Amino acid sequence: MKIRAGIVGATGYAGSELTRILSRHPNIGEIALYGRSAAGKHYGCVYQNFSHTNLCVEDGEEIHDCDVLFLCLPHGIASKTVTNEMLDKTKVIDLGADFRLSDWRVYEQWYAVEHYAKDILPEAVYGLSEINRGKIKDARLVANPGCYTTAAITALYPLLKHKLIDKDSIVIDAKSGVSGAGRGVSGDVLYCELNENIKPYKIGGEHRHTPEIEQALSFAYGENVTVTFTPHLVPMNRGILATSYAKLEHGVGAADIKSAYHSFYGEEYFIRLTHDNCMPQTKWVKGSNFVDIGFAVDERTNRVVAISALDNLIKGAAGQATQNMNIMFGFNEKAGIDFIPAFPV
């Protein structure tokens, strides 16, 4: 079975990566690319890596006949775009933030824009594939998780679900490659401003991925969980490493942590639990849909330190979106995304 996919916002990095992945997906028959700024252009003029293809960008005024539509739009735009009529005709996977938070009040507070699809929001399914597979299967609208959030949630979810850690002690220190900032032109992402530098930003719990992480972890724990989350920009193109810290509950040890991870993720192909002396590093997942997770217990301070690593444009964006599509359409879940990480790359 082959379907027709549309990508709205195909000129950003996530859209480009999605185009690359879907172009080789065995169940995709045709791809339509939409993007206002590059409308009418050959896609090879927008991304020269596509120069050998015949892909072109359409303006997106009319989007028709897509079996699935991927939205790679700035927040605030997707909630204006998705309608019930659209969902009646096509499945939608939104790679942005508009449908991730189930409470529109929380969304409006953190994103400082109005939510224009409050009526549709309740049916959106949070698309962390390994955690919500069942609901994703039947969803018309999937909210694809953020890159930082996928790293943080996959590392902490099993520990909270099994109540192994103190829910008030969680600190998440995350490090991202620069592609997470997108292709927008700004003085902040000039080469010389980021190269040979490590830069924290949004410190003090201001980053918008915070409520998304907390929503998932609270669901896992069954009570309200808050976290201190600090993102950093690292001088590399791709990859996210999240270092998560939490106090262990009384009597909990390394064996319990290990067991929790294995029981939760033992069957998951795209989650790789590392061995003791092989901590995750971003290079080992680059170019793939894997999340690598490892941990150690600091016995002197009774804390667990969990490390998770992923490729922010694949498992953190286009890869997981494809995984969700696979689930929604009943394709092989690995179809089109079973990449072995490339190294050194």
Add this chain to the structure above:
Amino acid sequence: MKIRAGIVGATGYAGSELTRILSRHPNIGEIALYGRSAAGKHYGCVYQNFSHTNLCVEDGEEIHDCDVLFLCLPHGIASKTVTNEMLDKTKVIDLGADFRLSDWRVYEQWYAVEHYAKDILPEAVYGLSEINRGKIKDARLVANPGCYTTAAITALYPLLKHKLIDKDSIVIDAKSGVSGAGRGVSGDVLYCELNENIKPYKIGGEHRHTPEIEQALSFAYGENVTVTFTPHLVPMNRGILATSYAKLEHGVGAADIKSAYHSFYGEEYFIRLTHDNCMPQTKWVKGSNFVDIGFAVDERTNRVVAISALDNLIKGAAGQATQNMNIMFGFNEKAGIDFIPAFPV
């Protein structure tokens, strides 16, 4: 049809990339990895990106039942390894230098080691796929070209074949990412010694790829051609960019150059000729088997400046080796290597 492939020297970067490619190749049924230093180890311990696989490394004392054998060995070792008996049973693709130079005297002079397979050397076919496809098809032993050489030869071959440039005026200035130096431990390739630095080496025409380039270009021209070739290390993991300079023959202009490239490569999938304002950059071919070629004519000095870019581990090593295997076995030439370049990666 599925075949069984063996990789001898699977622990280097080229061997690892080949393992990655062949693991997803539709015509490969099984892969055997050989490497003395890591014999008995799980391949995921050598390259953690393979941690989800069940690949293991064998010592290679006995190599049997491979339909094709890839040799990723230091020069001087392959010529000891390949025998007529081996070639009777299996096709061999050597990624090293031992069978690239048709004259063993030239080999011994440049590589300063004895050639141990002088009797076999005459039947080795130089595996620049686009140029030698016919001979590769019937070869038992293919000498896979070097990374720098593939970049330089693809850019200059059509110009010499059409006698558009002065054969005594050729300068090739090449820039490579660091993976070309391999995974061997040496003070020269420490992070801090190469990062934030550009380093020329083997200047004055001392690099061993020089005679390989000259052999191919002389064949194209029909007379002896010499070149000045200077390699540089650039602080990046992958990619080669070759900037080639030559004086135009009398009366030759940009249109002739363009025409020569198009007539020579017009049908070639893996050679992409760039448009005038889209010069090749290594980022546009990274992760792919493409060579991008562009040029400009400096009318003030009557020179052509040709730019060629490729991924040194793919078209410059494992990708072209796979392409040659495809040709040798009658597979679809693009099978397993039709990657769209990834960006930004």
Add this chain to the structure above:
Amino acid sequence: MKIRAGIVGATGYAGSELTRILSRHPNIGEIALYGRSAAGKHYGCVYQNFSHTNLCVEDGEEIHDCDVLFLCLPHGIASKTVTNEMLDKTKVIDLGADFRLSDWRVYEQWYAVEHYAKDILPEAVYGLSEINRGKIKDARLVANPGCYTTAAITALYPLLKHKLIDKDSIVIDAKSGVSGAGRGVSGDVLYCELNENIKPYKIGGEHRHTPEIEQALSFAYGENVTVTFTPHLVPMNRGILATSYAKLEHGVGAADIKSAYHSFYGEEYFIRLTHDNCMPQTKWVKGSNFVDIGFAVDERTNRVVAISALDNLIKGAAGQATQNMNIMFGFNEKAGIDFIPAFPV
């Protein structure tokens, strides 16, 4: 007044940086370089940036007539080198770990080697210049702090001294450039293994800088303090950024934190407290002896997040060693190290 300085272990990165700094120091009359591996060589052959100088490396069998001796040696060697006779003749600043921990039992436990100068250890002064200036002034032997430790201690010391944070809640997540690993040849620091990658190591509280941080913070607080400390390698040559997390004590707010920093560091030239929207980044201190410190309070979780940044080879090694020398000899404390950070570099 001009003195004669000796550097033992001049062939490492710290020794080289010290040589560079002392070569332009107004109070240094002569420099002697010692290093067994490069004995007899021109220093420009070891570090080509010194090719214009006439510095040479001596074997160090005999070290005489130095007013100050800097030791840049692997741990375990300095404690064998320093003697009371040496200290009678020359002041010693040890850039290694041997004299940093006041309790040799703790040293032997963490470093797994015997301490050979237990009798001398009690007089060693921990050389965090801003904190121990008074004692450094009169010391014969100064233990120069580690790079990570200087970043962590400067950020947390005032907060613990003023008892503003919960001493059991401290998490330090530190990120370092690769030069911190030294010039030793190892597969772990090859260019392609670290470039485009972020790598945690010694997770679970195993890094040897942990007890050094705890010793200083315990002193500040007046009780035993433990911390969870996790180092990471970032793909850049220089710089350390430490992100430190702690729960605020009841009733403590951002104003208290700010006030504590300002009262503690208000007069300190080499500590720069950043403004609210100008968080420290390593690029703003690169090439200088400054530590930049900033913070934010995460009110939702009642945590302070403190950011400190420094150049690991300057304030984290050779610069602070020079600062300590300036204090010990009564020179202007800024002499020779009043560098404005270079950017972009």
Add this chain to the structure above:
Amino acid sequence: MKIRAGIVGATGYAGSELTRILSRHPNIGEIALYGRSAAGKHYGCVYQNFSHTNLCVEDGEEIHDCDVLFLCLPHGIASKTVTNEMLDKTKVIDLGADFRLSDWRVYEQWYAVEHYAKDILPEAVYGLSEINRGKIKDARLVANPGCYTTAAITALYPLLKHKLIDKDSIVIDAKSGVSGAGRGVSGDVLYCELNENIKPYKIGGEHRHTPEIEQALSFAYGENVTVTFTPHLVPMNRGILATSYAKLEHGVGAADIKSAYHSFYGEEYFIRLTHDNCMPQTKWVKGSNFVDIGFAVDERTNRVVAISALDNLIKGAAGQATQNMNIMFGFNEKAGIDFIPAFPV
């Protein structure tokens, strides 16, 4: 003697580097910073590395009482700014292109703007310090050379002056760090567009430094010299490496080349001629005012390959500007710029 310096255009990278250098220059009493876009701001808000200083930016409507004025302006602006009245009161060093080409027709052709100071142009002295020291001494207006041009000219000047190379055979392949492109915001210099990439630009002899190189080399040779010059962007912050190629004149050998360099530069402090096996690399000059020059002869093709390396923001901009100021005011030529290159940085 202390003088007052003004920097017009202090908000670019060259202006910032000049501010850093002049802030520690023994003969500079005061510095005034001018820059329209940042007028009224503390300089530490423009460049946080200056946060500890009290430097502020003025709008530059009125510039008075400067003994020397450095212009760091886009081309086309300086020629509108410099007047005879200005030169009567203050010495001017222009770091831009407006006064480098002695023929305004050539300037207008290459820069596609009108030259507004044709009357003043004849008295401008080309400020390649080592070559024009005598004229610089008495100049009121010095045109500071470009970064690429300084690298290319220093390597080739002695060879042409001694007529050792064929003037029609010169190819200059140059590689630059990204800071050469300045701090202007553009999609071309985003981190992800340049990192892990090497990019040629202005190929075919279109770069504006071409006529500047030719002007100097023609002067050296005594006849019109043309060159093919190709610049490339390398993923690093700083540094230029120029690889220059030329055919040797009949009978010329390596000894002649060496002798020409030594006779021309033997006394020059800021030109370091490297030994045979120590080719220049940008890391060995980073942070300094040195140009390192090395060469090899390719005897098979009868070419010399000359390598020159410099720090584009120091010897290629602010450092040479300071050197020229030192010459113009009779200061010690090394004053304020006698930096030992920093490594690894």
